[in-house]
Amino acid sequence: MTNNTAYAELMEFQRQTEALAQVAGRLGWDQETVMPRGAAQQRSEEMGALEGVLHARRTDPRLADWLAAAEPADDKAAAQLRHIRRNHARTTKIPGALAQELARVTSIAQGIWAEARANDDVAAFLPTLAQVIALRRQEAECLAEGGDLYDALIDDYEPGATAESLGAMFDRMRPRLVALRSAVLGAEYQPKPLEGHFGQDAQMRMARDLATAFGYDWQRGRLDLAVHPFSSGSGSDARITTRVVETDPFNCFYSTIHEVGHACYELGIDPDYALTPLGQGVSMGVHESQSRIYENQLGRSRAFTGWMYGQMRERFGDFGIAGAEAFYGTVNRVQSGFIRTEADEVHYNLHVMMRFDLERALIRGDLVVEDLEAAWNDRFKADFGIAVPRPALGMLQDVHWSVGLFGYFPTYSLGNVYAGCLHRALRAAVPDLDAALAAGDTSAATGWLRENVQRHGGLYTPREVITRACGAEPGEGPLLDYLEAKFRGIYRL
Amino acid sequence: MTNNTAYAELMEFQRQTEALAQVAGRLGWDQETVMPRGAAQQRSEEMGALEGVLHARRTDPRLADWLAAAEPADDKAAAQLRHIRRNHARTTKIPGALAQELARVTSIAQGIWAEARANDDVAAFLPTLAQVIALRRQEAECLAEGGDLYDALIDDYEPGATAESLGAMFDRMRPRLVALRSAVLGAEYQPKPLEGHFGQDAQMRMARDLATAFGYDWQRGRLDLAVHPFSSGSGSDARITTRVVETDPFNCFYSTIHEVGHACYELGIDPDYALTPLGQGVSMGVHESQSRIYENQLGRSRAFTGWMYGQMRERFGDFGIAGAEAFYGTVNRVQSGFIRTEADEVHYNLHVMMRFDLERALIRGDLVVEDLEAAWNDRFKADFGIAVPRPALGMLQDVHWSVGLFGYFPTYSLGNVYAGCLHRALRAAVPDLDAALAAGDTSAATGWLRENVQRHGGLYTPREVITRACGAEPGEGPLLDYLEAKFRGIYRL
Incomplete structure (x- = not known):
């Protein structure tokens, strides 16, 4: 041989x-x-x-x-x-x-x-x-x-990441996030929440158009309904799902854009790598960076929500939000809440940090399951200022621990941090991006991500692929700068 | 061990x-x-x-x-x-x-x-x-x-059947079918063809209701669209497909009932046999007997089409057929045609006989492929009295030979013959069946088939299962008697 x-x-x-x-x-x-x-x-x-x-x-x-x-x-x-x-x-x-x-x-x-x-x-x-x-x-x-x-478990989802480095990153993120949240929740101006009823068929039609706007390739994918939205498959068959809540169309729209980000990563990989180890997204963190930048930095941007506002007016008539600027606030409204998956961009990483500390303690043996509910509820009150009313809104809310996914949660925040870095580099590379986004055209952004991140599949390590794309090692700075600028703007601070 | x-x-x-x-x-x-x-x-x-x-x-x-x-x-x-x-x-x-x-x-x-x-x-x-x-x-x-x-190939699809026995059966069937066709096509009374436009959504809603009427278990199956209708799966997941032609709703309705017959066979097998060799229909012939008796002897009966007529009037309004008796004729209209899958009950087996003779000659080496088109066209003219205008309507119409399915065609006729036997036994066992069918209730028939055929799965040989159900060895007599009585009635002969 x-x-x-x-x-x-x-x-x-x-x-x-x-x-x-x-x-x-x-x-x-x-x-x-x-x-x-x-x-x-x-x-x-x-x-x-x-x-x-x-x-x-x-x-x-x-x-x-x-x-x-x-x-x-x-x-x-x-x-x-x-x-x-x-x-x-x-x-x-x-x-x-x-x-x-x-x-x-x-x-x-x-x-x-x-x-x-x-x-x-x-x-x-x-x-x-x-x-x-x-x-x-x-x-x-x-x-x-x-x-x-715990490091051994993290390594399954994000090769190269460690509890120590993640913990240090979270320690740097927390004070700025807490300060931002405090400023935003105390601001005089508060965006209006969305109200009304938005029919399932119209939501699904708009979800399809949003997926198309983000460059989803319908020849190699499809959109269906599922209880919990997910994306599935690599190579030339990467399917997405979404859900419909008729009082909350943003749930459907942003779940769709999020899953489109995941699927476009898979579909954007060099076709030569199909059905080989290089033919899949390289880590959970990098995967989440694609879904989050599609969903947040692009999909919840002032420019793109301006286009979405027009789309929603055309489809749903007057839905009680007057003007694109007010709509931008409504889409990005910051609100206390118990559920991670429904959290806004300011709160999201605070939910993850809490799980990170608790699950690390569980795996290290510093916390026994009998004390978990009290530990969760105490920590939630301390971090979020509200008391968990029942365990379905507390320690029972996520499926992850039941299926053994310890070490997975931090990759969600790592994805946000990577997305922050990629967004900074993307804005530098495509200075007139907002003009295109305002017309519903994401191709300059998705093309840049495909070229600089997606096509490589598993060729580089997670940190390498982000570093190569951004010209700098990843860190939490760009994400926090972006969040502060965005939310101070929206809340007129 | x-x-x-x-x-x-x-x-x-x-x-x-x-x-x-x-x-x-x-x-x-x-x-x-x-x-x-x-x-x-x-x-x-x-x-x-x-x-x-x-x-x-x-x-x-x-x-x-x-x-x-x-x-x-x-x-x-x-x-x-x-x-x-x-x-x-x-x-x-x-x-x-x-x-x-x-x-x-x-x-x-x-x-x-x-x-x-x-x-x-x-x-x-x-x-x-x-x-x-x-x-x-x-x-x-x-x-x-x-x-x-050729016997060795038939045995794949219908264990125990031989070319000789099938050939003898076809020889007995042919004269009576040809005589019946001749009488029917020459009859003074001719049923009106269906005309008009029947929307896809309404067709699919009615197809679902027809599947329900035939006892299809939606907890263990689903209905989707496909280019060529088929059924798929055993045990607790047997799915069906249909197609929609907006000028020909019978295509959708009877494809659905046909596939429901196949799926109900699979779903009717004793659950103890699931995921074992006994857990599937025992042969292609017995499978086809279930799809054909659902589709024809039940679904195209005077009693059931009476109920269907009311359903269609409710859904589509006046579609140009006056009364249930005229509708029964329209559903069962006998017509010359080139395509086996579109053939009426009188013509269908004549299409199969022709393929049986040609493919037997091909496998025996008595016919070379270069002569096949001429042989097909000559035989078609002789058997059906019309000239094949182009090969897509002739020797190229069926997928079977391209995928090597030689010996498969005769099982379609065997299915019809078995269905004839089962129908005679069913009518004897359930004398008041027509009253139920006229109300859209097939449960006495489908229950009898489940109990006497379907539940056994692969427990008996194909002939055994039919013989046990009917109390007599299968033969073509009951089918021919049924066809003659039915079509002489419809055509007022």
Whole structure:
């Protein structure tokens, strides 16, 4: 076996694995959008069988031989090998029995969490949560090899990030965010909330037009309804979902734009990388940077909301907001609230910081699940000034912990920070962007992001891809500058 | 390994294979209904990877060991083993290289056929067709072990059927069908054709109500649009599709009822058989018997069309047919035509007989592809009295031969024959059926079919299941009696 043969055989094997992973993803899409309700149990068997096939491939003994023999011919091949090696090392460090037990417990745990949330019943969730944490700690011990357990988990979602660096970043962000929130909530001028009724069909038509405006390629995707919006798939099939609340069209519109950001990242990757390890977004943080810059820095900009205002007037008539400037305030209205996913740009990262501290304590063993509800509620009162009225609005609100996603939350803030950096660089590269956005034309922005971020897929590390795009190491400064300028403007401070 | 252990291990292995086969089926459904067009090439790689997994499982060397050791504990276990043994014998008789080549060539051939049909270009299709026939002949030689090649192919779709028995059946059917057609086409009274425009949304609403009327379980299925209607999936997820032609609502309505028949068969199987070899319809012929009895003997009956007439009047107003009796004639109007799938009940089997003779000659080597068009056109003129104007309406009309489905066509007629037998037995068991059908209530009929045919899945052989349901061996008599009585009545002969 020559080195070239080993590389070619490895990549062919990997390609089939990637193709099967796409099938598993599509099955997940089907389940959340079109699957008949009575098919749930059979589906879990189907998914289990497919996951079994994927697991067998990922632990195939030939991988180690190929990886030992393969020598990369160029930088791209080296990057492919880096990903395969990394995943292989991760898989081989975890005993099969532990991996199976984690899969089994987290798949049950999600249902238990959903029912506990529906009934506001923390006690019903705690034994399962304790079990999930114990298993994830075991897994982290296998991965960390003596290092920090929580770091080992973060590394799954954002290679290279550490709790220490994230904690330091959050410490720098907090005072400026808190000061901004305080100024904004105390401001004399307060934007008007949106009121009224906006029909489902009209919302969906506008959602489609917004996706088109952000360059979503309908030849390689589609938009459907789902309970929780998500995007799904890579290569030439990246689908998005949204939801409709007839009293809150922004929910539908900005969920759509957010998911378009994720999908455009996948669809923007160099087609040569399709069905290879380079053919997916490189990390959760970079992924979120695309969804957030589409949604916030572009979609909630004064210029673009000006165009949206005209669109909404055409479709919904007079909906009680007089003029594009007032509409810009309405879209960006800052408000206290309990739910992370509904938070405005000023509050959002404060929600994440709280989860980051709590989950780090859980994984380190400094906090036991029996004390979690009190810890959450105390911290929420301290950070947000309001008392959590019931656990569905508190510690039971997010699915993440039930499925073992410890270390995932901070990537949401990292995405916002990356988006801040990219936005600064984008504005410097495209000085007349606002004129285009005001006409509903995002192509200069989305083209710049495709060229500078999206097309690279997994070629560079997360920090590298942001640094190359921005010409500087990422940091929280640009995001905070942007937020202060934007919200001081809106609130006339 | 005890015999019990061998059986349990085999069934567990088989269950995973069945689950993966369901996934492959769902991927096919996705492709024909919701897949973005630009995803076609990636999809073929995804499907190829999954087919590779299935092929590896179906040729897994452990199967032979398990099959040698396993002893069935009861009749059901014996039936499970019979199916697995049969499939395993088939798979092991065909060299892997031949199976791969067949898969490769037929997947390309379908596209070449579609383009040839669009361009009425027989010459462009012939080399591929010759290749497909040569490969299927090779395959049949492996399977037949000295027996008849065409029989070996039929056996794939209708275990136990032979060209000789089918040929004899067709010989008995032909004179009575030809005489009936002649009488009907020469009758003084001719039903009025349907004219007018019937909107897509209203058609789809009525299609849903028709599916409900035939007992389709929406908790375990769904209805979507597709270019060629099909049903897909087993167990607790059996989906159907239909199409809409705004000048021909019967196309949508009867495609829907037909596919509901197929899906209800799958959904009616004993749930204990789900994800096992017994958990699917037992043959193409028995499957078609369910779709055809739903569509024709029930859906096109005087009683049920009486209810449908009221439904259509409510939804579409006066559409030019005066009264339920005239409507019954319109629904069942007999007309010369070139296309099998659009043929009425009197013509349908004559189309099949012609294909049966031609494809048997092709497989036996008595007819070469270069002579096929002339043979088709001559035969069509002789059998139907009209000249084929272009190959898209002649030998290029069906997809079957391009994908190698030789031996499949006769199962359509076998389905009609079985439906005739089942209908006679059903009428004897439920003497007041028409009163229920006239109120749009099919439950007595569908309940009888579920109890006597559907629930058994693969437990009995095709002939056994029909014989048990009817109390007599299947034969063409009941179908011909039914057709003569029905059409002589409609045409006032």
